[in-house]
Structures are given as C-alpha cells and as structure tokens.
Amino acid sequence: MKKKKGHLRRCSARAPSAVEQSTVEDDVTTASSAIAIAENDDILSGILVRTPFKSQVRFKSVLKSWLSLISSSRFSLLRNSYPRLSGLLLRKTWPYLVHPAPAGGPYFEFVSPKSSFSRDPPLKSLSFIPSNENFSGVDILQSCNGLLLCTSRLLKCGTVPSYFVVNPTTKQYIQFYPPGDFSGLDIAFDPLRSHHYKLVCVRRSITPSFGHYHIEIYSSENRCWRVSGKSFMGRECDTFTNGVFWNGSIHWIGAWSRFNIDLECIEEMPAFPRIRRNFRIGKPMLLRESNGHLHLIEELFTTKFQVFEMESDYSGWFVKYHVDLDCVVAAFPAIVHSYPEPFTTYFRDYYAFSILSIILEEKEDESVLLLNVSDKVVSYSFKDGTLKDLLDLVPKKIDERFIIRLPGRSNVCRPQFTKDDAFHYIESLALV
Numbered sequence: 001m002k003k004k005k006g007h008l009r010r011c012s013a014r015a016p017s018a019v020e021q022s023t024v025e026d027d028v029t030t031a032s033s034a035i036a037i038a039e040n041d042d043i044l045s046g047i048l049v050r051t052p053f054k055s056q057v058r059f060k061s062v063l064k065s066w067l068s069l070i071s072s073s074r075f076s077l078l079r080n081s082y083p084r085l086s087g088l089l090l091r092k093t094w095p096y097l098v099h100p101a102p103a104g105g106p107y108f109e110f111v112s113p114k115s116s117f118s119r120d121p122p123l124k125s126l127s128f129i130p131s132n133e134n135f136s137g138v139d140i141l142q143s144c145n146g147l148l149l150c151t152s153r154l155l156k157c158g159t160v161p162s163y164f165v166v167n168p169t170t171k172q173y174i175q176f177y178p179p180g181d182f183s184g185l186d187i188a189f190d191p192l193r194s195h196h197y198k199l200v201c202v203r204r205s206i207t208p209s210f211g212h213y214h215i216e217i218y219s220s221e222n223r224c225w226r227v228s229g230k231s232f233m234g235r236e237c238d239t240f241t242n243g244v245f246w247n248g249s250i251h252w253i254g255a256w257s258r259f260n261i262d263l264e265c266i267e268e269m270p271a272f273p274r275i276r277r278n279f280r281i282g283k284p285m286l287l288r289e290s291n292g293h294l295h296l297i298e299e300l301f302t303t304k305f306q307v308f309e310m311e312s313d314y315s316g317w318f319v320k321y322h323v324d325l326d327c328v329v330a331a332f333p334a335i336v337h338s339y340p341e342p343f344t345t346y347f348r349d350y351y352a353f354s355i356l357s358i359i360l361e362e363k364e365d366e367s368v369l370l371l372n373v374s375d376k377v378v379s380y381s382f383k384d385g386t387l388k389d390l391l392d393l394v395p396k397k398i399d400e401r402f403i404i405r406l407p408g409r410s411n412v413c414r415p416q417f418t419k420d421d422a423f424h425y426i427e428s429l430a431l432v
Helices: 002-011 018-039 041-048 053-059 064-071 073-079 326-331
Strands: 085-092 107-111 135-144 147-154 163-167 172-176 184-188 198-204 212-219 224-233 244-246 249-252 257-260 265-268 286-290 293-297 304-310 317-324 336-340 347-351 353-359 368-373 376-381 387-392 422-426
Touching: 041 064, 041 073, 053 064, 085 135, 085 353, 107 387, 135 184, 135 422, 147 184, 184 244, 184 249, 244 286, 244 293, 286 353, 293 353, 326 368, 326 376, 326 387, 353 422
Parallel strands: none
Antiparallel strands: 085 107, 085 422, 135 147, 147 163, 163 172, 184 198, 198 212, 212 224, 244 249, 249 257, 257 265, 286 293, 293 304, 304 317, 336 347, 353 368, 368 376, 376 387
C-alpha cells in the first residue's frame, strides 16, 4: 500500500498555473536584465554616477569590476561633470591657541551654506598624510574643484617643505617638490574638460634682467615639470600668491594679471572700475570663483560695498550685487568700534567681522555671502539682505597677537576666521 500510495503522490503532481508561470518568467527576465546592465559599463556608469557619493565609495567593495569602473578616469570625469559645493572648510589657525597646535593639525570646522545646523566636518584634518622628523601636520594653500594644494608645517629650521596634491574626499594624495624657489604656486583643475590637473609655479628669472619671471608647469598626465614660454616683466609690487583658477586661467589679484593655461601666456585683467578714489592695488580685496563665475569685492572693511563679476570673455567687470551689512551691525552691535584718525579730529569705525566667501547658487535667490561675526558664521542673502545662523563657534582663549588695541577704546578681538582660512569643499572622485 505504501508503494502504491507513493506512486499516487507522484502522479498527482500538477502543472504550474498561469500566474506561477508568469512569475517565473518575470524573475528570469529581471535576472537577465540585471546581468545585461552589470555587463554594460555605459549603463552601469549612468546608474552609479547618480547615486550618493558615500554609496559609490561602498560600491567599490561589491565587485572587482565595480572597483575598476568607479576608480577609472572616465567615471571620475563623468562624476565630476556635476560638481556641487558641499560647504567651506574653515582652518583653525594655531595662534588662536595659547599652546602650539597638536600634531596632525591644523584642524577644520565645516559650514554648509544651506544648513542652519552644525555637523561634523568631512575633513577634520590632513592627519592621514604621515608626518616625519622634519614636519608635523599639513596645511591647505588652495582648493580647486575638489582638489587641495597643501604644504607641510615645518618643525625644524632649514628643512625644505613638502608639497602635496590631495583629494580630501578619497584621502588620496601625492607628494611633489617644486622645481626650486618660487614666487607663487597654484593648482588648476577643471573636471569638465579633463581628469588631469596642472600645477603652475612662478619663478624669478636670473636672465635677462632683474624683475623678470618665468613659469614652469607640472601636469598630472606626464608627471614632470617643464618651462612654459618666455619670461615676462613684473612690477616690484607684484605678488603671485593666492591665485584663483577660473575660465582656464590662474588669476592673481596681487599682480592684476592672469596666466592662460591653454595658451601658456600672461595677460592683464580688465581695468577695475575705480569707484573710490582710494582704490589701489595691494589693498585687502577678495577674489573668489563660485559656480563658474569670478567675483571680486574691492572693500572689505565697510558695511556698504559692491560685488563685481567678470564677464566670461574678459571684456570687463560689472556690478553683480549691492551689499548693505547694516543688518549685521544691528544684530551684533558689539562689533562696532570707533577710533580717532591720527592727526585729525575724525573718528573711523572698525567692524570686527570678516568676509569668508561668496557662494553663487543655481537659483539666484539662494546666493549668499558668508561672514564670521563674533562667535558665529552667518550667511547674508543677496536677494533680501536677511541673515541666517550657520555655525556656532566654540570660544577660545585668544593669543595676544590677535588682539587689536584701539586708542582710548577697549580691546577688540578679531574674528576667528578670515578669507584666507576658508576653502571650498567639493566631493570628488578625481585621481591624483
């Protein structure tokens, strides 16, 4: 009876229903589609490039083929064709501390122009670059579309500083040495055009005469330095530090000139509209690139000024924004201090705030000016002049060197950060 019962059970097997058959076919189709996508780099790249950056980093450990794809220069170029500013890295300058900064510093705060709450900085320091007996810690010189140009903080006098190109997102870096003493060192990286970057080194020429300079270029494509073009004559007051890369050129506000990367030649910038009679080259000004535009603020120590923008064809400057920071004075009255002009009966107001950067967004009404006022970082809306708190700063015991002593007035503490302490942070998979 058991054998017969078993035989009846085998004979009772039924054919799958239409619904079950359809489900099986759908599973097979889905699996086939997934395999087809996984084997097609173009389709897979189009999908992965739209995922959050942190997910892309995790996807590298899924498959070796994914690791190869995401690490490729082609994917990096595709990813960087959508550059978005995440925020500003604010360098905590060591003189603010009574004691020297700890090893691995300096350290950074992070502020996002679109967030009204503080968050942990994506980069707290550059401590992932190992120190040695000659230096401790690495500092930022420049930021350019996701890459940082950095230098070592020396411990011993007489030692030669090291220089680095760093991707702070992937923690990748290379160490390099400039070709010799230099007057300026800048990085140029345009992910919309190439996944290679260039370093531009301005050096004094021994010949043909004093006051001549020449430029040497390093390319990440061939990993070597070469002399570019002919030497050029500079003025005694020219400085080639703190260059800003925009529109294929390095711009030096201290020399009022630019270096065209493609043509490899020095060109003057258009004359600046001299609105004030006291305008002069060398006075503190702010030059910044944001979202494909070059901006300049001519006056940094007043509450009313204009933001100028360069025409893309270099035909001249035009007024982009009119700024009135009286709202800042109203919100923080303690930042205003008056002191007498020497040998006059006039008093001048000093405003204890600093302009950090200009942030131009895709939507015009979201563009802002970032300021360090008192113990806060705030944004000023170009559209309606409103203020927004972005970051509360922890008060620190201030070094005496950062105290401004005004005649007949109480001492004034400078802002914790200046324009030279603010660096754009952009997530990037660019290779170094």
